[in-house]
Amino acid sequence: MKDIGIEKKSLSSIAFKKIIELIESDVLKVGEKLDAEQKLANKLNISRPILREALQKLEIEGYIMRKHGVGTFVISKTPMLSTGLERLDSMTDLVKVQNYSVGTIGTTEISKCTDDSIRELLGLDKTDNLMFFERIRTADKKPFALDYIYIPEKYVCEDFHSTYADASILNYFSTVQGTPIFSSQCNIFAENASASIADKLAILENEALQVLEQTFYTNMNEPVFYGKSLIVNNIMKFHLVRRR
Template identity: 25%
Template sequence: MQFSSSRQQRLPRHEVVSQWIRNEIDSGRLSIGAQLPSEKELQRTFNISRITVRRALQTLESEGLIYRKQGLGSFVADFRVRHGLVRLTDFSEDISGAGIEPSSKVLFYAQENASEEVATALGIEPNSVCVRLDRLRLGNGKPIAFDRTWLPLYYARLLDGRDLSKETIYQILQREYKIPVVRGRYLIEAVNADKELAGYLEIKENQAVLSIHRTSFTVSDQPIYVQKRFYRCDRVIYELELERDSSKNYPIASALPLRQFSPLFVQWPKNGHRLQK
């Protein structure tokens, strides 16, 4: 174990221990559900008393970083928090609802000719002009997702002059122009990150990411934009919950009512340590 540093030597002993455990969790060396070294191991490693070890563990438990099971030891807690996605939401709503501060970096914003796939989704002719918007989406300053969005010229012009690093498309269209987003179509799959995407998300090339291909519509089934979002798999997963009403008889082939469709986010606070809401 490597834990000594000039800064740590100035910290109280219990904080040296808790800081070391935080670093092990943040680095991934202690993953969710992993068991921490025993109290006796921590005593020997840091040459401290049992009382000091327990104080360090109590601090981490109060922060939501670990949980303890009597007779078994201490374990890394699950830091992912829930936010409902049954209703249509944008990135800022999803992240803010998880207690994480959202921000974005605009990487590309210009006109280009629509591919056949994009043109079909937007209801325009292939090779006709649309606008492409690329954004890196951050949570507490850490990369969570990369978005590539295509808009028809009409809707794109409504975004001219707006700070798209701070405002979302939903916010601008609904608040300023009373254009509601009433429906969305989602395709979710796992893909491997290419070199460009891996660089943006700060992961290894060919590492798996969660791809969400979404088309958003306003009234009269008018497409507003088509978007490809790529999430880091270590920072978000989705949970699907269906509810069966025992008072009704559902045919075997029928779909059950959707109760909840939730992204579960890992929190990355400003100080670099994970916290649980």
């Protein structure tokens, strides 16, 4: 029985890699519907249960999407970025550690913001200006997140927009401001993309996005800045380890 299990696992891994090769070489194109399971299993010369194992892994890694009663579709040529939320890392570092080339496009000019709810989160008084800008983060030149960044004016240096706005904000606070970020209070939820957001992220209108809202704190538990990231579902996913 053990030998059969090892062989089965090996065949599943081979099928998984073969389908990835077909996707990466455009034999199976993004948006294309796969053959029915039995037909595809016959083409790959494997059993249907082994194919299902391979398809399950492909779906978890973000290459395909299975729609009940409709079929299985190719949705990406690259695997999802996957990260845990236990550790506070910048989005830049998360992308780089998985061997993607990280970039930033569409960075807007930094301007004053009067959002009272965010001012309250950051503990600003009436004399403190709150600054705002947005940007689009890319992985291998493909948009994966739209960032909204809110920073008190006292933390914005003269060349912030030209030198630092396109890079890691966590690193900026640590290296330039001398104020390392120690923790964040994080909310995660789903939101449908508006027409303007869909256009910026090169996705369909009303497509579901993962939303990551965070207020960042120093080691003295002082709020420093606030960020909201709208993240494309088929590029990045988050996981948590929960223990009892």
